[in-house]
Amino acid sequence: MQSSITSNIITVKGLVQGVGFRPFIYRIATRLILKGNVENNNDGVLIRIEGKNEVIDEFLVLLHKEAPVASHIESVNVEQTSFQNYQKFEIVKSKDTSKEVTEISPDIAVCDDCLKDLKEQSHRINYPFINCTNCGPRFTIIRDLPYDREKTTMQEFVMCQTCHHEYTDVLDRRFHAQPVACNNCGPVYKINYQGVELSEFPEVLNLAAQIIQEGQILAMKGLGGFHLACDALNSEAVVRLRKLKNRDSKPFAVIFRDINAVKKYADTGETEEISLSSWRKPIVILKEKQPYKIPDSVSNGLGTIGVMIPYMPFHYLLFEKLKTDAIVLTSGNISDEPIVISNEDAEKKLAPISDGLLTYNRDIYNRTDDSVVFISNEKERIIRRSRGYVPNPVRLAFNAEGIFAAGAELKNCFCIGKGQQAILSQHIGDLKNLETFNFYKETIAQFNKLFRFEPTLVVGDMHPDYLSTGYVKGLNIPGLFVQHHHAHITSCMAEHRLDEKVIGVSFDGTGFGDDGNIWGGEFFVCDMNDYERVNHFEYLPIPGGDKVSAEPWRMAVSYLYKVYGKEFLEMKIPFLKDIPSEKINLLLQAIDKKLNSPLTSSAGRLFDAVAAISGICTVNGFESEAPMRLEAAIEKNNFENYEFSLNGIISFDPTIRGIVNDVLSGAKPSVIAARFHNTIISVILETVKTLRKERKLNKVVLSGGVFQNRYLIEKSENILIENNFEVFTHSKVPSNDGGIALGQLAIAAKRRSLGIFIKS
Ligand code: ZN
Numbered sequence: 001m002q003s004s005i006t007s008n009i010i011t012v013k014g015l016v017q018g019v020g021f022r023p024f025i026y027r028i029a030t031r032l033i034l035k036g037n038v039e040n041n042n043d044g045v046l047i048r049i050e051g052k053n054e055v056i057d058e059f060l061v062l063l064h065k066e067a068p069v070a071s072h073i074e075s076v077n078v079e080q081t082s083f084q085n086y087q088k089f090e091i092v093k094s095k096d097t098s099k100e101v102t103e104i105s106p107d108i109a110v111c112d113d114c115l116k117d118l119k120e121q122s123h124r125i126n127y128p129f130i131n132c133t134n135c136g137p138r139f140t141i142i143r144d145l146p147y148d149r150e151k152t153t154m155q156e157f158v159m160c161q162t163c164h165h166e167y168t169d170v171l172d173r174r175f176h177a178q179p180v181a182c183n184n185c186g187p188v189y190k191i192n193y194q195g196v197e198l199s200e201f202p203e204v205l206n207l208a209a210q211i212i213q214e215g216q217i218l219a220m221k222g223l224g225g226f227h228l229a230c231d232a233l234n235s236e237a238v239v240r241l242r243k244l245k246n247r248d249s250k251p252f253a254v255i256f257r258d259i260n261a262v263k264k265y266a267d268t269g270e271t272e273e274i275s276l277s278s279w280r281k282p283i284v285i286l287k288e289k290q291p292y293k294i295p296d297s298v299s300n301g302l303g304t305i306g307v308m309i310p311y312m313p314f315h316y317l318l319f320e321k322l323k324t325d326a327i328v329l330t331s332g333n334i335s336d337e338p339i340v341i342s343n344e345d346a347e348k349k350l351a352p353i354s355d356g357l358l359t360y361n362r363d364i365y366n367r368t369d370d371s372v373v374f375i376s377n378e379k380e381r382i383i384r385r386s387r388g389y390v391p392n393p394v395r396l397a398f399n400a401e402g403i404f405a406a407g408a409e410l411k412n413c414f415c416i417g418k419g420q421q422a423i424l425s426q427h428i429g430d431l432k433n434l435e436t437f438n439f440y441k442e443t444i445a446q447f448n449k450l451f452r453f454e455p456t457l458v459v460g461d462m463h464p465d466y467l468s469t470g471y472v473k474g475l476n477i478p479g480l481f482v483q484h485h486h487a488h489i490t491s492c493m494a495e496h497r498l499d500e501k502v503i504g505v506s507f508d509g510t511g512f513g514d515d516g517n518i519w520g521g522e523f524f525v526c527d528m529n530d531y532e533r534v535n536h537f538e539y540l541p542i543p544g545g546d547k548v549s550a551e552p553w554r555m556a557v558s559y560l561y562k563v564y565g566k567e568f569l570e571m572k573i574p575f576l577k578d579i580p581s582e583k584i585n586l587l588l589q590a591i592d593k594k595l596n597s598p599l600t601s602s603a604g605r606l607f608d609a610v611a612a613i614s615g616i617c618t619v620n621g622f623e624s625e626a627p628m629r630l631e632a633a634i635e636k637n638n639f640e641n642y643e644f645s646l647n648g649i650i651s652f653d654p655t656i657r658g659i660v661n662d663v664l665s666g667a668k669p670s671v672i673a674a675r676f677h678n679t680i681i682s683v684i685l686e687t688v689k690t691l692r693k694e695r696k697l698n699k700v701v702l703s704g705g706v707f708q709n710r711y712l713i714e715k716s717e718n719i720l721i722e723n724n725f726e727v728f729t730h731s732k733v734p735s736n737d738g739g740i741a742l743g744q745l746a747i748a749a750k751r752r753s754l755g756i757f758i759k760s
């Protein structure tokens with residue numbers, strides 16, 4: 001029997017735009033001699049295809065099997081249609097340019113085929129900028145749309161004949177790979193060292209490797225910005241880098257030769273390995289293997305290490321020349337400034353704090369840091385969302401067209417709405433830094449241009465002093481201001497396309513509350529539009545206000561004073577002897593007189609207090625050091641709890657008493673850390689159980705910066721599931737303030753749809 005010819009319309013949804021999907025479809029269709037066409041539509045790719053039934057079946061198999069690495073197919077729908085008698089297969093250009101807006105791919109780590117070409121293709125032997133349609137720079141080099149070479153920072157490089165041939169041959173892996181280049185026509189590296197400049201690549205590479213291997217510091221241009229690099233296994237080099245960077249004791253990220261090298265130093269599970277080796281190539285936070293083999297100065301005794309593996313061709317070539325398995329690769333910046341992206345700035349700011357400077361002559365247009373993730377409950381959780389993730393949109397269940405969400409202040413990231421998509425900016429940073437605030441404004445302008453975005457509604461945080469709030473107020477566009485922790489919860493809801501009443505648990509460091517106090521230990525019953533604050537941690541003064549972010553011991557004094565009055569001074573709690581008694585007395589006076597002692601219900605501040613009382617950390621060398629050390633200290637398999645009180649509001653007076661008793665009786669800090677964490681988890685469980693009973697709600701949403709604590713998120717999620725709750729946690733955007741713009745956007749979209757703009 002003759003097989004029949006059918007005509008089909010295939011709709012592919014998911015992450016299929018801007019990732020070389022249409023040329024891929026073209027290649028498999030022509031390989032199978034099928035006729036028809038392919039085009040992008042609003043939320044996916046549309047394929048019209050004619051041929052024998054069994055060949056179309058084969059086509060559908062290849063569609064999944066050989067899809068470009070950066071694509072992600074969510075659904076494939078096949079519909080039969082009437083016979084069109086197509087004569088060939090072609091790629092149809094999208095007619096409506098507004099539909100092209102999502103066609104910007106994040107940067108993609110160099111692919112295996114290119115790594116092979118790197119050793120085999122005569123014009124690309126060891127070419128450090130090798131790329132193809134499946135890999136290479138994208139977002140970092142795009143100036144404008146459509147995504148053509150002239151609109152990227154590759155514009156000035158004229159393709160040689162060979163490259164041009166590959167670029168125009170639809171069957172070639174480099175067909176329309178905009179950054180295509182080779183040793184004869186593309187960008188080149190150069191290196192400056194002790195007054196000498198080298199530009200022959202083999203020499204450049206040898207010198208770069210020599211600088212690192214000899215324990216010196218190399219400033220090197222990466223994909224989205226500069227890095228400072230040194231041998232991670234050379235303790236002296238790491239200590240010196242820390243000194244030269246002249247800042248804090250924040251852990252350094254480390255790039256390893258390959259996944260096998262990683263395994264020698266850190267514990268990896270299957271999901272960790274998937275994240276590490278994905279095309280996004282983020283920094284993955286891993287547990288260090290004991291006994292620790294990485295010098296202490298890398299992570300400062302946190303017991304974890306931020307790890308990545310090579311993603312630029314240069315990284316691979318560099319490791320070929322190196323003996324060491326691991327290099328520190330930390331952002332090339334000065335204190336809190338954004339990472340340096342231009343060669344001129346590197347010359348000015350990084351050359352003085354490094355021994356060698358490695359640059360190349362292609363510009364970075366969109367600054368992106370390395371992204372940071374961790375794995376818990378087999379899910380990837382993002383802490384810093386930038387290279388490899390941005391500008392992938394988050395798909396929404398509602399229309400957010402024209403909404404600009406300004407984000408918060410620390411770890412800022414903003415968000416724009418295009419149709420049913422939310423496009424979050426890359427990690428911007430702390431807006432209080434002037435350079436960072438300029439980066440914020442520049443990036444907003446770049447996003448407006450790139451995504452053809454014109455805001456018609458703007459939304460910011462209620463905090464009157466956030467620079468992002470001020471920015472929103474300065475725009476002459478209708479705006480609204482939303483509560484910080486409501487936005488945290490709706491951010492997680494938007495990720496999961498939830499649009500109903502839920503129980504929201506927002507544990508955070510800070511955030512402006514409706515009553516003018518600083519919130520952060522909040523239980524809400526809320527929906528996208530509004531919230532009710534049904535419970536929260538008891539208010540305590542923060543003596544010295546903002547100073548607490550550097551001196552968590554202040555919060556310990558506040559809690560001890562609340563629980564014991566002045567008696568605590570006689571109690572011989574070890575950490576107190578490190579703090580001058582005049583300082584403590586001043587603090588107590590400030591609390592009594594309510595001088596610069598704002599009230600807070602923040603969970604983050606409670607963690608600060610406990611870290612100090614238990615003697616784990618009294619002064620922060622970097623942001624959130626105290627809670628991070630408290631988490632790192634947790635004793636395994638300890639399921640004990642402290643008491644707490646849930647009469648009315650949530651009081652930790654009994655918890656503090658329990659901790660102090662433990663400290664005075666010489667309990668190990670690791671035991672205190674475990675008992676305290678378990679207590680917080682019990683508070684969550686007990687509170688949401690009560691709310692379930694009272695409000696008949698079963699969906700629990702967890703968000704806020706405190707849920708970056710791996711122990712807390714993992715155990716809370718598990719225990720809530722065991723108790724038959726439906727639990728929603730973040731994985732696409734950070735639970736910290738880097739994800740809050742998504743929540744702001746969601747609230748604004750909801751209120752707009754309801755015709756409510758300003759909450760009284
Ligand atoms: Zn490639």
Ligand code: ZN
Pocket residue numbers: 123159160161162163164181182183184185186
């Ligand atoms: Zn070429």
Ligand code: FE
Pocket residue numbers: 484488508509510511704705736737
């Ligand atoms: Fe927050």
